[in-house]
Amino acid sequence: MDILTKIVHHKRAEIEAKAQLISLSDLKKLKLYKRDPVSLSQLLKTNEYLPIIAEFKRRSPSKSLINQSMSVNDVANAYQNSKFAGMSVLTDQHFFGGSLEDLLQARTAFNQAILRKDFTVTSYQIHEAKAFGADVILLIAAVLDLKHLKEFTQIAQDLGLEVLVEVHSQDDLDKALQVNAELIGINNRNLKTFEVDLEHSLKLAAQLPKHQIRISESGISKPETINSLKTKGFNGFLIGEQFMKAQPQDFEPQLNQFIKEIKL
Numbered sequence: 152m153d154i155l156t157k158i159v160h161h162k163r164a165e166i167e168a169k170a171q172l173i174s175l176s177d178l179k180k181l182k183l184y185k186r187d188p189v190s191l192s193q194l195l196k197t198n199e200y201l202p203i204i205a206e207f208k209r210r211s212p213s214k215s216l217i218n219q220s221m222s223v224n225d226v227a228n229a230y231q232n233s234k235f236a237g238m239s240v241l242t243d244q245h246f247f248g249g250s251l252e253d254l255l256q257a258r259t260a261f262n263q264a265i266l267r268k269d270f271t272v273t274s275y276q277i278h279e280a281k282a283f284g285a286d287v288i289l290l291i292a293a294v295l296d297l298k299h300l301k302e303f304t305q306i307a308q309d310l311g312l313e314v315l316v317e318v319h320s321q322d323d324l325d326k327a328l329q330v331n332a333e334l335i336g337i338n339n340r341n342l343k344t345f346e347v348d349l350e351h352s353l354k355l356a357a358q359l360p361k362h363q364i365r366i367s368e369s370g371i372s373k374p375e376t377i378n379s380l381k382t383k384g385f386n387g388f389l390i391g392e393q394f395m396k397a398q399p400q401d402f403e404p405q406l407n408q409f410i411k412e413i414k415l
């Protein structure tokens with residue numbers, strides 16, 4: 152069984168158990184459920200913020216441990232100081248060591264758009280994202296059929312959230328193009344083999360309509376890569392490991408150095 156299939160199996164069981172503990176109507180009573188979300192797509196259109204969605208990522212299936220020592224609060228503050236348009240918070244516990252508590256903590260420190268990065272397989276998780284302060288949810292095209300992609304997009308948008316549909320293959324892209332999502336993310340990493348291939352992403356991106364906001368996701372480790380992807384029409388860049396692997400004392404200096412080399 153490949154890792155994505157394993158994650159999805161685990162997620163379905165996890166959400167079933169969770170929904171028994173906190174009902175949907177209790178989720179809707181949480182204070183942040185009424186909050187007006189921030190629009191990531193709008194922030195990416197202005198020049199006010201850097202077009203980066205920086206991730207809080209403790210560990211991952213491809214790299215194991217990445218950062219055990221930094222708090223979400225410290226990382227979110229550093230990302231806020233860096234004027235990033237977005238922050239991504241991995242809330243999956245079993246495979247990434249994240250939690251909804253991380254999302255709440257990030258929300259107190261980061262004012263721009265927050266992406267809840269998780270493996271959405273039920274509508275319950277969309278309400279959860281809203282109740283814990285997210286602005287954007289992730290829908291992975293390889294995980295959902297077209298009916299669910301459309302249905303979950305509509306539910307999110309009705310709650311005022313934006314949707315990032317993630318694609319990696321031609322099949323994924325064909326589905327994504329039939330969904331009215333604000334953002335399409337091309338994952339440079341094949342989630343089945345962990346191979347990173349920017350050329351493959353560029354070929355897929357060439358099929359997107361011009362107006363479509365497109366995000367390049369995963370495996371970005373150099374500012375030059377951003378500079379080059381920008382010239383090819385990408386509007387935003389999702390970066391996790393490259394930032395998170397820094398030691399606490401080097402975290403902000405390394406972010407500053409990276410930012411300095413991005414051509415605006």
Ligand SMILES: O=C(O)c1ccccc1NCC(=O)[C@H](O)[C@H](O)COP(=O)(O)O
Nearest residue numbers: 211212213342368369370371390391392
């Ligand atoms: O990162 C993984 O190993 C991974 C494995 C299986 C499913 C998802 C995975 N990552 C989630 C992400 O989308 C990345 O954390 C995100 O794009 C940032 O990637 P990176 O900059 O390479 O840390």
